Amino acid sequence: MEDYKYLFKVVLVGNAGVGKTCLVRKFTQGIFPPGQSATIGVDFMIKTVKVGNDKIKLQIWDTAGQERFRSITQSYYRSAHAIVLVYDVSCQPSFDCLPEWLGEIESYANRRVLKILVGNKVDKGDEREVPERIGRDFSDVNHFDYFLETSALDATNVDQLFEQVATRLTNDMKITDERVHQYRADATNTSSSSGGPIKLIDRAQTQLNSCCSRQ
């Protein structure tokens, strides 16, 4: 087995042409592919990063944006630890679609998924149509965990984006781990029914009881 502490699935979504593939390629391979054609399906890449002393493996799922909504199988959302929603700062329509993407994420993704909003193509300078403040406001209002602007072309904030993803997920995971340890320790101390087979009839009874008690 490889030695990494955590494995996280990161899914990129957003309209076609906002530069999702370029961001991922720049990060995983350090290249900006010129004349990027529309992605079909879900591009799959991995990269190992360091958070403190821990090696963290990111599985990055780069989805095709061209069909916009409902083109992606729901289980991609379900299994994601982080969702990066990307728009193009030089393309107002890609920003205008964000609420629809958000609706998609809320319908299918895990409730506690890390949500990150990214305004890409800041290298386009004069052609900018969405000011940074507007992006940041949208991110705040809609409870994104993090917002930043990037450029896959000149590498602005590309590494930072994925480092943030890795760091935040790792920190969350460590807190969960501690809770689990604590819980296990408690469970051992009270030495309840640990080990032994699970009796289906007992479980059904417990469920029945808890259902009744709710009424």
Next chain:
Amino acid sequence: MLNILPRIRIPLRCYSAVLTARNENFAKVKQSDIMAFENFLGKDGVQKDDISNHTTDWTGQFKGHGSLVLYPKSTDEVSAILAYCSKNKLAVVPQGGNTGLVGGSIPVHDEIILSMNKISQQFAFDDTMGILKCDAGFILEELDNKLAKHGYMMPFDLGAKGSCQIGGNIATCAGGIRLIRYGSLHAHLLGVTVVLPDEQGSVLHLGSDIRKDNTSLHTPHLFLGSEGQLGVITSVTMTAVPRPKSVQSAMLGVQSFEKCCEVLKLAKSRLCEVLSSFEFLDDAIMECLKTNLGLHPVLNSPTPFSILVETSGSNEDHDMEKMSAFLDELLSKKLIVDGVLAGSSADAAKMWKLRESAPLAVTRDGYVYKHDVSLPLNSYYELTNVMKERCGDLAKRVVTYGHLGDGNTHLNITSSKQNENLEKLYVSILIPILLLIFRMYPFLYEWVVAHGGSISAEHGIGQLKLPYSNLGKESEERLLTKKLKNIFDPNGILNPYKMI
């Protein structure tokens, strides 16, 4: 001038047929025979005109001279026809959907065509045991749609599914893209009803309608892949498989053929019970798909080899988990340089379109020499390299695609069809084609056998490979098949000039 070429081409490509003289022991069809057939079958069961779609195959490479097509509607009618033909020494070629690639269902000379198109009445399916019993003339896709209503599917899938018939599939032991998962048709066939070409037109019900029956020689299996040499299949009993609820597809980019084999090994162990296809395409066929059909690869970075992996299972989340762990391992071990998963059924269709359009893409080059051989994997792609070097400039392209998981390669060699003037025709086209043909054959088939392969993985022998049918088979086996044929078909009237 364009009309001349096909006429020149046909003898070149089917010289087996041309070299085989008509067997004068066979009678010629007389008016009295036609009247007799009309008597058993009614006037609408006998067709004399407009039969070119029965005497030619869909690729246009085989053409026979038969003048009569018969359309029986039942096993009894088939029996009456074969008894009559056997008594009167009339040669017969059984024909299903006519989708074969080796000319097995096309008359070579003037054989009577026995079309199974109208034998498609009986259909029964047991949705607890998953056992299908139906007439031989049902079209594969039609059966698959019927089974879908019960949550089942046919255990094999072919490009020709919209036309090919189940009887023909059994008679040719059809392969296809799901063999890696469900095994060959031998794993599914339970029974057949066959009519023998003897003077009684004997009807035999072989095997049974239950899953387990070890009481006799496994006679139905003699007819599996028999290419219409022993008898005419009129009904089939076989198992169907539960239709998967989740199908995942992924396209992988690989740098070397050795790594493709490593990927296969890992797919078998990591995707294990859900792996349903493992298809292979090299960069030459990708280029051909782009140039000839405008179909672009789905991977962003071009690689020498692409692999299409499919899983079929019962739970999307579980299958996705297995697939992502598999892809992760491939990337971590650097076995692939790129990977794309289908995010929707539309994506999957795009990926499969590349693989399924490959046979069409090569035909756009002009002339195509298709091959269907199987090899141990250490020689699988070496064949392509050997043929590339051997054909050199005579070939326009040497492309490879196929069922890597089954060791089955479809190596295709193409040459251009140029519109030159008539005087240049022989110099510019015919001579290079002849040179190419002599470069390819019999070298290719001998090479395959010398490297432990089979000269026909799934398409069969038919007319096309008859001259090479002794390659890789001991003479004792050839003799045994002749003896068997003689038992079933004492007058040798069924599908002559082919296979055996």
